[in-house]
Amino acid sequence: MKQPILSVRDLHYVYGNGQAGLDGVNIDINEGEKIAVIGSNGAGKSTFFLNVNGVLKAERGEIIYRGTTITRKNLKELRKNIGIVFQDADNQIIASTVRAEVGFGPMNLKLPKEEVIKRVDEALTYMNILDFKDRPPHYLSGGEKKKVSIADIIAMKSEIIIFDEPTVALDPLNAEMLEEVLEKLSREEKTMLISTHDVDFAYRWAERIIVFCQGKIIADGSPLEIFQNEEVLKQSNLKQPMLLNVYESLVQKQLVADEKTYPRSIEEFQKMIQAIS
Amino acid sequence: MNEMMLLLLCGLLAAVFLLAEVRQHNHAHEGTHHRHKIGHKHGEGFVIDMHAYASKISHWNPTFKVILAIVTLVLCIALNNPCVSLAVLIAMAYLTMVKGGLSVSEYLSVMMIPIVFILLGTLAIAIEFSYQPIGQYNLHCGFFYVYTSQDKLKEMIFLILKVFAAVSALQMMTLSTPSSEIISVMRKAHVPTLIIELMNIIYRYIFILLDVYSKMKNSADSRQGYCDFRTSCYTFGGVAGNMLIVSLKKANVYYDAMESRCYDGEMVFLEEEKKVAAGQIIAAAIFVVLLLMLWWFTK
Structure with missing residues (x-):
């Protein structure tokens, strides 16, 4: 069996006010997986991400990255290899030019300057924003800031990239851009975790879904398993994805043969409809 | 002579108000087309910030610009010579507008920011009060006289010239160098x-x-x-x-x-190396020598 890239064992985290943030989280993440993390507000998704990144220190439990248990000493290794793209780009952008901003992570990794410059250029080219290099972040639009915040993480060459509710506050065009970037990243076998409230997106994109509820993982499985499990959906206040709903209704009315094809995108659905007519 | 003084004063005041008006108008206008979200209500600082990024000489080496501005400023004050001041004023306006590509009205609007302070400060030097009608020119104001002399007025105008020249040297720097680069120069200076x-x-x-x-x-x-x-x-x-x-x-x-992102207590940002052209250094050196010569010959 393949060794998981990241394992979390019995992770407990308590907030300063005594409230439990995480309550015994266990999970194995394999290399190259596309994972959607869903759950209602305050279910512990962001707390989980910050714990996994070593920013928040867990009360109990361990994090194992590529076979090594993370302690205080090798915390930096964890941060180097796991990057978080924060929900609000304005909470992430710290420098006053795009160049300095994207270079912030690599500079902190104490890389030689030539390497930093190379990585910054690569990351900006990757996100298609090379001509923003000298612009200050306060004259960028929301979508442009998001691109910069993703370039930040790409420049660090993290193996696991975490996106905290990336589609929030993006217009449809920018959301499409984001999905293209995700597509590009998954072709490079990056491991990705995305927290989202958009079940349609999760159904379409993810290979695996983790459902958080009150600091616990209540379900972990393929999108189909999760979204057909009414118990889980009810507990975490989620709805079924539109396409799954439509497909099941069609099957129920016997308009479509029950072949368990389960189209995941509009394109697949259209193809299925074409095939039967 | 009294009427003359009154006219002059009125003219000056009117100019101040007019310029202030023009400035406000400029800003209202600018607010509509540039990209900052709160464009309609931002202060002077942001206009300068915008100009710094838009300047055509923003690719010049920031250290060079900062040193040039400071040397010019020091010369301007130390030499205390109206001809030098005038030369600095012209040279800096040339750098900012012709080389930097800033429009005349914008440059004037930025330069006029300190005008009220300068006028109030220098007026106190030129004007004195007395109960007797003395001095070269005087103005009867009820029970007292405001008086001045040609020498005093000349002193005031030279002082205004000097202050404006000094301000223009610093404006050349701020209007062409983004704040982040000025900070990086300060870092190099071991602040x-x-x-x-x-x-x-x-x-x-x-x-x-x-x-x-x-x-x-x-x-x-x-x-x-x-x-x-x-x-x-x-x-x-x-x-x-x-x-x-x-x-x-x-x-x-x-x-x-x-x-x-691995921050560990030390904030280091990536800075771009901007090469300084030999021609720029030579031109700056010639400029400084010219200022010194100008001072020597008009001493």
Whole structure:
């Protein structure tokens, strides 16, 4: 069996006010997986991400990255290899030019300057924003800031990239851009975790879904398993994805043969409809 | 002579008001087409910030620009010579407008910011009061006289010239060098790291705070938060208190975001190396020598 890239064992985290943030989280993440993390507000998704990144220190439990248990000493290794793209780009952008901003992570990794410059250029080219290099972040639009915040993480060459509710506050065009970037990243076998409230997106994109509820993982499985499990959906206040709903209704009315094809995108659905007519 | 003085004073005052008016107009106009979210109500600082990024000489080496500006400033004050001042004024205007590509009206509007202070300051030198009609020129104002002399007026004008020349040297720097680069020059000059980091963070934070403030203000405004003076005061207090809480929260989130990118207590930013052309150094050296010669021959 393949060794998981990241394992979390019995992770407990308590907030300063005594409230439990995480309550015994266990999970194995394999290399190259596309994972959607869903759950209602305050279910512990962001707390989980910050714990996994070593920013928040867990009360109990361990994090194992590529076979090594993370302690205080090798915390930096964890941060180097796991990057978080924060929900609000304005909470992430710290420098006053795009160049300095994207270079912030690599500079902190104490890389030689030539390497930093190379990585910054690569990351900006990757996100298609090379001509923003000298612009200050306060004259960028929301979508442009998001691109910069993703370039930040790409420049660090993290193996696991975490996106905290990336589609929030993006217009449809920018959301499409984001999905293209995700597509590009998954072709490079990056491991990705995305927290989202958009079940349609999760159904379409993810290979695996983790459902958080009150600091616990209540379900972990393929999108189909999760979204057909009414118990889980009810507990975490989620709805079924539109396409799954439509497909099941069609099957129920016997308009479509029950072949368990389960189209995941509009394109697949259209193809299925074409095939039967 | 009295009427003459009165006319001069009126003219000066009118000019000040006119320029202030032009400036305001310029800003209202600018607000509509540039990209900053709170364009219609930003202060002078942001206009300068915008110009610095748009300047055609922003690719020049920042250290060179800062040194040139400071040397010019020091010469301007130390030599104390109207011809030198005039030369500096012209040279800096040339650099900012012709080389930097700033429009004349924008340059004037930026240069006019300190005019009220300069006029008030220099008027006190030129004008004196007395109960007797003395001095070369005097103006009867009820029971006292305002008087001055040609020498005093000349002194005032030379002083204005000197101040404007000094201001123009510094404006050349600020209108062509983004703040982040000025900070990096200060870092190279071994200003303590703490101050440099603070400057970097403050510069970034100004815009975030303004953004947050304008959002809060708008939302309060949409709920009749500024309907009368009493309510306005109350709302202002509420917004200010809320800003503090939000800043504390944001500081926390920021710290998390920095830590997740391996921040370990030392903030180092990537700076672009901008090469300084030999021609620029030679031109600057010639300029300084010319100023010294000008001073020598008109001493």
